[in-house]
Amino acid sequence: MYLSRLPLNTASRAFRRDFADVQQMHRTLMGVLPEVVSGEPARREHGLLWRLDVTDTGYLLLVQSGARPDWERLPSGYLAGEAQTRPMDGVLEAIAPGRALAFRLTANPTRIVRDPDAPKEERGKRVALHDPKEQLGWLARKGEQCGFVVPAGGDGGMAVNVSPCPPVIGYKGEGRSRNKITISAARYDGRLVVTDPEAFAEALRTGIGRAKAYGCGLLSLAPVRA
Incomplete structure (x- = not known):
């Protein structure tokens, strides 16, 4: 990579x-x-x-x-x-259980909303998460899947700051079939601890969350400053 x-x-x-x-x-x-x-x-x-x-x-x-x-x-x-x-060979080689790292991630946190009256086979509608607490919850769930946890900070909350990004706009297709793309992104800056090196390396390689073609999902890492 x-x-x-x-x-x-x-x-x-x-x-x-x-x-x-x-x-x-x-x-x-x-x-x-x-x-x-x-x-x-x-x-x-x-x-x-x-x-x-x-x-x-x-x-x-x-x-x-x-x-x-x-x-x-x-x-x-x-x-x-x-x-x-x-x-990025050195970055991948340095991944180990318990390794603490500073990180930045711009992501597209979403959830699926289902109509309780709709048939079970219908998947539901995916919606963006705008509430910071829900965005942090999304990150915690992704961490479980991707081999890391965000430790507690000095205030007892997660050691990460989340901030909204301007809407990402794009246009797919041509003429009458042209569709507008709107991505609601959030930026996460904080610390993480690796729990599963294999899953974490895969997340680093492939990105986290949706809208990866549109500027979301790249996890950048740095040593934790004393």
């Missing part, structure tokens, strides 16, 4: 197009990866995950992929500086 850090040029017309349409951003990023010949869906085959962060110096795009991307394929002027790409 590879992790790339890309400083973005907000004056770039191509970037502004992608910023306004998350589906276009997905296409741009898929375009820097090798062609898929296996017949598998391209995003899944390459394990593409990405996240757009706002920093003190501007927008920073984090991109994780199974294949090494060719950033020369980006539109001219897309970047404000040099793209930095490094393998």
Whole structure:
């Protein structure tokens, strides 16, 4: 796996197009990866995950992929500086039971709402979670599935801050069949402890939650500061 850090040029017309349409951003990023010949869906085959962060110096795009991307394929002027790409072998090798790590995750927390009068075989409607307590509960459940727990913080609650993100907008299809995509995301910043290294490594590789093609699911890690 590879992790790339890309400083973005907000004056770039191509970037502004992608910023306004998350589906276009997905296409741009898929375009820097090798062609898929296996017949598998391209995003899944390459394990593409990405996240757009706002920093003190501007927008920073984090991109994780199974294949090494060719950033020369980006539109001219897309970047404000040099793209930095490094393998993630060391990160995977460092995963061990009880390992404490700082993390950031932009995710799409949701739940399924079922009509009690509907037939049992009907799955129900998936809705976004906006209440911070429900968003934290979603993270705790995902942690159980993905091999980690979020420890208690100094106030007795979970050692994580959750904050809302602006709605992610995109458009899928063309003409009359064009459909609007709206993703409600939340950003989690905090600490976690690895409980199941195999499940955690899989979550790191494949992402957490839904809307992975649209800037959600990438789990970034760092050592815990003393």
